[in-house]
Amino acid sequence: MNPLPEHPDFLWRNPEPKRSYDVVIVGAGGHGLATAHYLAKNHGITNVAVLEKGWLAGGNMARNTTIIRSNYLWDESAGIYEHALKLWEGLEDDLGYPILFSQRGVLNLAHSLQDVRDSVRRVEANVLNGVDAEWLTPDEVKKVCPIVNTSQEIRYPVLGATYQPRAGIAKHDYVAWGFARRADEAGIDLIQDCEVTGFTTDGDRVTGVRTTRGDIAAGKVALCAAGHTSVLTDMLGLRVPIQSHPLQALVSELLEPVHPTVVMSNAVHVYVSQAHKGELVMGAGIDSYNGYGQRGAFHIIERQMAAAVELFPVFARAHLLRTWGGIVDVTPDASPIVGHTPYENVYLNCGWGTGGFKATPGVGWCMAHTIAHDEPHPFNAPFTLERFVTGALVDEHGAAAVAH
């Protein structure tokens, strides 16, 4: 495992908001910061503000389980997530900052004959799309991750797994700080404690945002607020097909290295990796109801723990250290919405559900392109808001290697 880097002696400026910017990005999470970075780096656009109602990267970016993979079934999803994975592979050099990107691989377990068939199908689809993927037998699973219980005597025995060796984890805070530092160096203003409370409009154009720190005029506005997107779009009179749900995650106490890869299971629904420091990091499914409270119900954790202990008997004596919730924005087809809105200069990035972190550099790249050229990048072109009207659904429920 990598040693932890020293804390930098400075991170970014803390400027007063100017009265006007070419581009205002709402949300200084991973997606907003990556969008800012690529606006500067790829398009030379630096008269940009990134507005954050709380503290930088303190929303979902601070609350996710940091898994990075691109083993999606459908071509459109494989396209954007694999684009992101390739960027992850060069991101430390690009940002000049360690992000502890560790390509330790991901196993997606199969527990039924139908799981096996779906998984093999996904492996073949991945290979056709240039995404690394293999099908592993239970014995091969055991070689990759010796602590997985491959006994066939348990309720949901492991019948095999898909394996993406290039998948892995990164240190989420460092990813955000790396993007933030680069954007700041390029002259982009990162403005925290600045909540958007409304918009000023002129017909089909938005002319600016109203904030808790005053009105700010904007040439273009990009909404990158993840689970809170509806709060913004409601103020624009714009309806988006997303529902916000709590998604809980948790960590154990620090343990010596026991878990060499990432393991995910749909059927029993738990996913686990071991952080660089040593915590077991686990996630489960979303809580069923709509919620913005950044916490969830305890029975979800209880079920998740039961699944984890059956799959990993070695975890039985680990202590739970803390739990938390993020707010995920789930669409009817479990795929994101990235691109234009009925307002000609407002761009939308939402609907990533439980999978936003892995897409961070890829979606930043595509959003920056969409904003700069006023047309979508080929990778985000399929993910329009209009697809719900035209019927051209991407439909990643069940195809995404995790159920939402």
Next chain:
Amino acid sequence: MQLIECPWCGPREEVEFHYGGQAHVAYPADPQALSDEEWAHYVFFRDNPKGLFTERWSHSVGCRRWFNAVRDTATYRFQASS
């Protein structure tokens, strides 16, 4: 664990219930007349407020009846059910 008030059975633990999303989404009165956009909004678009939300719940392991509730999505607290 949160207690939810079933209008017929009284307060029961949250695990006994199934969530049904937004309440009062009526089937279109004249389905033939709907445009693609109107159909999309009926099928896929729901309100998603931060605050009070009128939604459906089913007491699925109890009386199995559906009911409406008003709940605050910021605090998760139920205000009323009927």
